[in-house]
Amino acid sequence: MILLEGIIVKSIKYQDSSKIIYVITKNGLMSLLVRGANNIKAKNFSYSQLITKITFDYLDGKEQKFNILKQAKIVDNYSILKSDYMKIQTGFLILEYAYEFINHIDNKKLFYEFLEYTLDNISKNNELIYSIIFRIKLLYLLGIAPVFNKCIKCHKDENLIGFSLDKSGMICKSCYKNDEYLYTGKSLLTMRVLFLTKPQDLNNKLFDSLEINFNDINLFLNLYYDKYLGFKSKVDKVIKKM
Numbered sequence: 001m002i003l004l005e006g007i008i009v010k011s012i013k014y015q016d017s018s019k020i021i022y023v024i025t026k027n028g029l030m031s032l033l034v035r036g037a038n039n040i041k042a043k044n045f046s047y048s049q050l051i052t053k054i055t056f057d058y059l060d061g062k063e064q065k066f067n068i069l070k071q072a073k074i075v076d077n078y079s080i081l082k083s084d085y086m087k088i089q090t091g092f093l094i095l096e097y098a099y100e101f102i103n104h105i106d107n108k109k110l111f112y113e114f115l116e117y118t119l120d121n122i123s124k125n126n127e128l129i130y131s132i133i134f135r136i137k138l139l140y141l142l143g144i145a146p147v148f149n150k151c152i153k154c155h156k157d158e159n160l161i162g163f164s165l166d167k168s169g170m171i172c173k174s175c176y177k178n179d180e181y182l183y184t185g186k187s188l189l190t191m192r193v194l195f196l197t198k199p200q201d202l203n204n205k206l207f208d209s210l211e212i213n214f215n216d217i218n219l220f221l222n223l224y225y226d227k228y229l230g231f232k233s234k235v236d237k238v239i240k241k242m
C-alpha cells in the first residue's frame with residue numbers, strides 16, 4: 001500500500017457529519033470525503049483541519065461521487081504556526097492562493113515543495129515576508145512573471161525608471177511615454193531581489209539589507225493578481241482589518 005502525502009488546503013461541510021477536504025500533493029489537487037469529520041471526538045476530525053500535513057490512503061470513488069479517506073496519519077499540524085493569530089491568517093492566505101491556482105501550474109511537485117517551504121518559514125520566521133515571497137514566486141510558476149530586471153520594451157537594463165502594470169515590466173527612460181502610469185519606489189528593488197533569489201538563499205541577513213514595506217508590496221501584488229488573473233483575495237481583507 002502506498003500512502004500519499006499532502007497538505008489540507010480547504011475543508012467544507014458535507015451532509016451532517018462529514019467533510020470534503022481538498023489536499024495538495026506532489027501530483028496536484030485531490031478531493032476526499034472524510035466521514036465523521038464533523039465530530040470533534042472522532043479520529044477523522046483532525047484529518048479535516050486546514051494547514052495540516054497528512055499521509056493517507058483512500059478508496060477510489062468510481063461508483064460514488066468522491067474518493068473516500070480510508071486512513072490517515074498526521075505528519076505535521078503546524079502547531080507553532082497555529083499558536084499565533086497573525087501566522088494563522090497568513091497561512092490561510094497561502095492556502096487560498098494554493099487552492100485557487102494549483103490547477104494552472106504545470107510543475108505540481110515543485111509547487112508542493114514550495115508550499116511546504118512557505119508554511120515552514122511562516123512558522124519559523126517573519127510571516128509577512130514569506131507571504132510576499134510566495135505570491136511573487138507563484139507568478140513565475142503561473143507563467144506571468146513580472147519583468148523586474150530589464151526594460152520590457154527595449155530589453156536594456158539601464159536607466160529603468162519604473163514599472164508599468166499594463167506591460168508587466170520595467171520601463172527605461174528612453175522608452176517612457178508621458179501618458180504612461182509607472183509604479184515607482186523602493187519596493188521595486190525589494191520585489192526584484194525576492195523574485196530573483198533562490199528560496200534556499202533567502203534569509204534574515206538578506207531581508208535586513210532590504211527595505212521591506214509590506215503594505216506597499218501587498219498593494220502591488222493585489223493589483224497584479226487582479227489585473228492578470230482576475231483574482232481578489234478574501235483573506236487579505238481580514239488581514240488588513242487587523
Ligand SMILES: [Zn+2]
Binds near residue numbers: 172
Ligand atoms: Zn527601454
